[in-house]
Amino acid sequence: MRIAVIDDSAARAQVIAAGLHEAGLQDVHVFLERHGVAAKLEVTAPDVVLINLENPSRDVLEESFALSRVLARPIAMFVDQSDEQAIAEAVDAGISAYVVDGLRKDRIKPILDLAVRRFHAFAKLQAELNEARGQIAERRTIDQAKLLLMRRRGLDEPAAYKLLRSHAMRSNRRIVEVAEALLVAENLLGKRYEPRCRAHRISAARGCRFADPGARTRLCRGRGP
Numbered sequence: 001m002r003i004a005v006i007d008d009s010a011a012r013a014q015v016i017a018a019g020l021h022e023a024g025l026q027d028v029h030v031f032l033e034r035h036g037v038a039a040k041l042e043v044t045a046p047d048v049v050l051i052n053l054e055n056p057s058r059d060v061l062e063e064s065f066a067l068s069r070v071l072a073r074p075i076a077m078f079v080d081q082s083d084e085q086a087i088a089e090a091v092d093a094g095i096s097a098y099v100v101d102g103l104r105k106d107r108i109k110p111i112l113d114l115a116v117r118r119f120h121a122f123a124k125l126q127a128e129l130n131e132a133r134g135q136i137a138e139r140r141t142i143d144q145a146k147l148l149l150m151r152r153r154g155l156d157e158p159a160a161y162k163l164l165r166s167h168a169m170r171s172n173r174r175i176v177e178v179a180e181a182l183l184v185a186e187n188l189l190g191k192r193y194e195p196r197c198r199a200h201r202i203s204a205a206r207g208c209r210f211a212d213p214g215a216r217t218r219l220c221r222g223r224g225p
Helices: 010-022 037-044 058-071 084-093 105-153 157-171 175-189 198-206 213-219
Strands: 003-006 028-031 048-053 075-079 097-100
Touching (some): 010 028, 058 084, 075 105, 084 097, 105 157, 157 175
Parallel strands (some): 003 028
């Protein structure tokens, strides 16, 4: 497991690194400067990040929380003192383990393991949530396409879905892709005027005055298709 240690104090960072080495973790990278550390971490690609803040100010905490949002990696943060607001912000920022006054060599490895497990558990829940949202959005798109076919083609719902499915199979695409294409085409073409009765459909094709919707309404009253 590759570990990145962020600490302003070289002495404290060495103690942390020594504790990690004693726990059998040899791939440890120490960063003493916070400036530009996000880019350095992207290059290092650690499995977990350990941030040690002896007596952090509000600005330092905010900077660390912002780093957590950008990295999308397990982060264990050790602070000497904190308050309820900082703890709540740490949770919102995705800090996997937020430990107050608990940095000891014998505790570092278990806390890092906990941070990794919590991070992956949360990532799994987030992925499942995104998948569920995607499925709901796809069903909504397919329902809209079915409704469009029902209105335009005079089909019932099973027939509209069957038409979408058969076209998807012929074109080797997913049903939702066919539905999206249908809705896009409908949006581009817009609503078009279609005369109701046969006589006026012929008249509209010939370009006579019956193609006018108002004239159609007056002259088609009471007439069937």
